Amino acid sequence: MKNPKNKSNPSHYSWSALTSLLDDESEIVRAGLIQFLKTIPEEGKKFLLGMSQGEDPYLAKHAQNMIEKLGWIDGAGDFLKFIRSLRYELETGWFLLDRTVYPDFDTSTYSFFLDKLADRCRELLLQPSSPRGTCEVLNRVLFHEFGFRGARENFENPDNSFLHLVLDRREGLPITLCAIYILVARRIGFELDPIGTPGRFMVGCFAERHPFYIDCWAGGRFMELEQMEDKLGVLPDEESGANLLPVTVAETLTRACRNLSRHYNSLNDSAKERLFTSFVHEFEKVHQEASNA
Numbered sequence: 001m002k003n004p005k006n007k008s009n010p011s012h013y014s015w016s017a018l019t020s021l022l023d024d025e026s027e028i029v030r031a032g033l034i035q036f037l038k039t040i041p042e043e044g045k046k047f048l049l050g051m052s053q054g055e056d057p058y059l060a061k062h063a064q065n066m067i068e069k070l071g072w073i074d075g076a077g078d079f080l081k082f083i084r085s086l087r088y089e090l091e092t093g094w095f096l097l098d099r100t101v102y103p104d105f106d107t108s109t110y111s112f113f114l115d116k117l118a119d120r121c122r123e124l125l126l127q128p129s130s131p132r133g134t135c136e137v138l139n140r141v142l143f144h145e146f147g148f149r150g151a152r153e154n155f156e157n158p159d160n161s162f163l164h165l166v167l168d169r170r171e172g173l174p175i176t177l178c179a180i181y182i183l184v185a186r187r188i189g190f191e192l193d194p195i196g197t198p199g200r201f202m203v204g205c206f207a208e209r210h211p212f213y214i215d216c217w218a219g220g221r222f223m224e225l226e227q228m229e230d231k232l233g234v235l236p237d238e239e240s241g242a243n244l245l246p247v248t249v250a251e252t253l254t255r256a257c258r259n260l261s262r263h264y265n266s267l268n269d270s271a272k273e274r275l276f277t278s279f280v281h282e283f284e285k286v287h288q289e290a291s292n293a
Contacts, residue, residue, distance in 0.1 A: 015047060019051065019059070022059050022066070023058060023062050034066060034069055037066070037070060038070065041072070044072075045067070045072045048063045048064075048070075048072070049063075049078060050085075052067060053081070053082050054089075057089055057092065057186075060089060060091075060092045061091075061111050064092065064095065064107050064108075065107065068107065073104075075096075075099040075100040075101070078096055079096045079100050079279065080279075080282060082096050083250075083283055083286055084282070084286055086286065088248070089249065090194075091111070093249060094179060094256070095163060095164065097257070098162045100276075101162065101272065102165075109164075110163070110167050114167070114187060117142065117184045117187075118184050118187030118188050121137050121184065122188055124137045124140065124141065125188070130208075131190075131205050132208075132212070132222070134190050135205065135222070138185060139219065139220030141184075142181060142184065142220070143216075143220050146170060148171070148172075148216075149170065150171065150173070150174065150217045150218075151171040155173070156263050156267075158260055158264055158272075160176060161175070161260050161263065163179060163180070166180065167180065173259065174202070174215075174217040175194075175252070177216035177217065178194060178195075178201050178202060181216050190207075192204065192205055193247075194247050194249075195244065196243070196247040196251060197228070197243050197244065200217060202216070203216060204244070211225060211244075212225070213225075225244070228244060250283055254283040254284070257276045257277075257280045258276075260272070260276040261273050261280065264276065
């Protein structure tokens with residue numbers, strides 16, 4: 001691949017041209033792009049990291065894959081940059097979180113596995129499908145055919161909070177199971193929301209007149225709005241009703257970091273406990289600064 005502008009002066013290349021090549025299907029083009037980026041490592045890593053944290057999940061996936069192929073991985077540093085970017089996308093952010101402890105795993109392998117789960121859902125979906133009908137298909141694929149389940153016997157194991165390990169082992173915490181559910185649903189064009197209820201993370205569906213909730217820890221059990229009080233102790237009043245509304249990607253990942261801090265504390269791993277506590281503080285700091293801007 002030739003420099004889009006001037007091979008002798010890499011500051012003159014076209015970022016838009018590089019962006020258009022990120023998702024090129026040709027292995028020759030991708031290899032050429034990688035070789036070119038090697039000639040501008042500082043600017044190249046900045047470009048790829050920015051794309052990996054962008055709003056387009058497809059381009060983000062390819063950018064992250066190139067970062068891995070180039071060996072430009074700084075687990076904790078890259079996750080901090082993600083937090084400070086204020087450009088939050090669930091799949092990219094969670095895989096960056098995973099890299100803070102497991103820097104060498106191949107994100108494309110797990111993105112392709114999520115694609116495979118979505119492809120199976122498409123095979124089973126009958127159109128037109130109601131929101132509940134779509135969730136019933138997601139339940140069948142995730143919890144029955146592929147056997148995802150809650151990690152009941154070893155709940156405090158930190159591995160239950162790392163998305164790629166949950167995809168490997170097919171067991172995890174409510175929050176990681178919910179993240180997988182949402183990411184697979186998104187791939188089939190069905191938007192669901194993370195719900196950060198106290199004590200049990202859930203998925204919310206607001207596509208019908210009355211919302212309903214999916215308890216991934218219970219194998220995808222549907223919960224009606226009026227059932228939430230009995231199940232979770234959430235009172236249907238104005239103040240606590242916020243617990244039944246969607247939370248942001250930042251709030252979701254902050255909760256994941258809190259879980260990891262607590263789990264590493266239980267293992268007396270003070271270094272990792274401090275690491276994830278620092279991420280929680282960074283999310284809170286960035287949120288406060290953004291609110292005051």
